[in-house]
Amino acid sequence: MICRILLLIILNSCLCAATFVVNVTQSSYQAEENHSITLEWTFTTTPDRSWRYLFILCQLLASDKGIILYQVHDGVEVSESQDEQFSGRVQSDKDVLREGRIRLHVSRLRTEDSGLYLCDVETNDGSGSGSLQLSISVQKNIAAxxxxxxxxxxxxxxxxxxxxxxxxxxxxxxxxxxxxxxxxxxxxxxxxxxxxxxxxxxxxxxxxxxxxxxxxxxxxxxxxxxxxxxxxxxxxxxxxxxxxxxxxxxxxxxxxxxxNMKGRTEDGSSHQRAGLMAVAGLIITVAVGVVVINKYSSFLKK
The missing domain is CATH 2.60.40.10 (Immunoglobulins)
Structure with missing residues (x-):
């Protein structure tokens, strides 16, 4: 009898573990620097059943370590464990957590936020993990x-x-x-x-x-x-x-x-033409002035 009970417990545990899944609503995200983005994971939940425990660890996988983005220990958020890189930039939707959804809002994005994000989840229903890729791009306009x-x-x-x-x-x-x-x-x-x-x-x-x-x-x-x-x-x-x-x-x-923007050509010909026109105008002005003076002098002699 005891053996049968143990066997049922083991089978039940295996069944729970086999049906527990952590998914991502989107496998790849792209955003611009200094903008905001919402990252989301979902995990298996049992309706109308309270958790005995809930553990969540979401990290940015760097080359030498995991950079903690978000952590829940025994159903309670642990803000102290969050890496300094994300300090003051991450908000979670606590209302949807009971629905089996991890929704994280990351603001003031930086280029170093790019990378692979992995969320490990463990509840009394089982455990699993899901990953997504985030790419942050810098967009600039340059004149040459x-x-x-x-x-x-x-x-x-x-x-x-x-x-x-x-x-x-x-x-x-x-x-x-x-x-x-x-x-x-x-x-x-x-x-x-x-x-x-x-x-x-x-x-x-x-x-x-x-x-x-x-x-x-x-x-x-x-x-x-x-x-x-x-x-x-x-x-x-x-x-x-x-x-x-x-x-x-x-x-x-x-x-x-x-x-060139002022009308000059690459070889400067426009500039030369403008100079010649100015000189020609000055010569015409002087010539007209001489004619007027001569006529006025002749009039006075009469």
Whole structure:
């Protein structure tokens, strides 16, 4: 009899564990820097049944550790465990927690908030986990002058090393402006118009800087540039994506030099014509003045 009871308990526990699921309402999110976003997970609940316990741990998985975003211990939120990176920027909807929903509002987003978020959930119904990807992009407008060089800024979130950098212009074919992998430029897929004109501002990528320098800018360079970064996996045989979406979106506007904006041409011919016209006007004015004076003198003599 005791054996049968133990067997029923074990089977019941296995059944609960097998039916307990943690899901995400959206597997990938993208947002802009300084904006806000709502991340949401759902987990299995039993209607009209009170929890004996509830444990939740949501973290941003960094390269060397988990950065705690949100934690619930035995049904009570533990704000003290939240990492300083998210301090004062995360609000939870407590009303929906009993419905099996974890809804977190993250404000004032930063580029270092990009990454993989994992929520581990454990209740008396079972345990499980669910993950989602968040990408934060920086969007800027930059103006450049033809013939000059310009730097398009891009920063790697969390300063992760050993990366593959990709700059693209979606309106071009091929779209690749710059590819950098295995510590060198890969020109194979590069758009011909950018060959020998682009490079990283710092190939060592110190402090996570993967900004692009574009030399001898032309009006044809006007457009939207996207920066993406990938990191080699731990086994170094394949790469895993740090971000599915661009971490920087730059609109480059190529404007003419100030003198051209005032009607001057590149060779300065407009300026020369304006000077000649001014001199001609002065000569005509002097000539008219001389004629008037002579006539007035003749009149007085009479």
């Amino acid at each position: 002058v033809p013939g000059k060089n310009v730097s398009l800024p891009c920063q790697i979130p969390n300063k992760k090393p050993d990366v593959f950098v990709k700059w693209t212009r979606p309106d071009l074919e091929p779209e690749y402006v710059f590819l950098f992998r295995d510590d060198q430029l890969d020109p194979e897929l590069q758009n011909p118009s950018y060959q020998n004109r682009v490079d990283l501002q710092d190939r060592q990528m110190k402090d996570g800087d993967v900004s692009l320098v574009l030399e001898n800018v032309t009006p044809n360079d006007r457009g939207t540039y996207e920066c993406r970064v990938f990191q080699r996996a731990a086994n170094r045989r394949k790469r895993r994506s740090l971000t599915f979406d661009p971490i920087a979106v730059i609109f480059l506007d190529v404007a003419p030099p100030p003198e």
